Amino acid sequence: MLMTPTGRLARLHYLPGTFRQLSAGDHVICAVSGVPIPLDALRYWSAELQEAYATPEIATRRLLGQAG
Template identity: 65%
Template sequence: MSSADRPATLRYGPNGFRVLSPGNHVLCAVSGEKIPLEVLRYWSGERQEPYASAEIATRRLLGAA
């Protein structure tokens, strides 16, 4: 399996993320949706979770997801 076919492992910070193991996507912590790294915009550094959209991120951070 090439890195293009598997999820990356990331470390999320307040202003960006660092790739710990290569891949081309991550899975949304709430929906399970595949998020290509080049379009990943929403995450929680505190929870170390990626989110597929602003709506999902907001719901999760407010405790509704």
Template identity: 60%
Template sequence: MLMNKDSGPASGEAKLQYGPNGFRVLRGGQHVFCAASGVPIALDELRYWSVEYQEAYASAELATERLKL
């Protein structure tokens, strides 16, 4: 699922490109922020995102609510 472009780990917020089957790390980091709640999501716990909106979500429920808008 996780494909690194950067050579090493970094701290802070990562920049990702979301695809239909996974995501690509454009800038290294340890987390991204949920577009619906604003909570940080560790990259190894990231399971929900929108390819169309290029956003991450902390849970399936938050993703569903966000995508209803």
């Protein structure tokens, strides 16, 4: 049985509408806020910037260039 390592950072390749997991893990880090995002809760990312975002507000601010 394959298990996802608990507490381990996953590496992802973000695509439009989906992502591909490159290394095992159970979360990624929000590119703006730095908070961990469980993979099963990951809904917002940029394929162009290859970044994940914790909330729709953070994603919107980042994509409009208002967050660094």
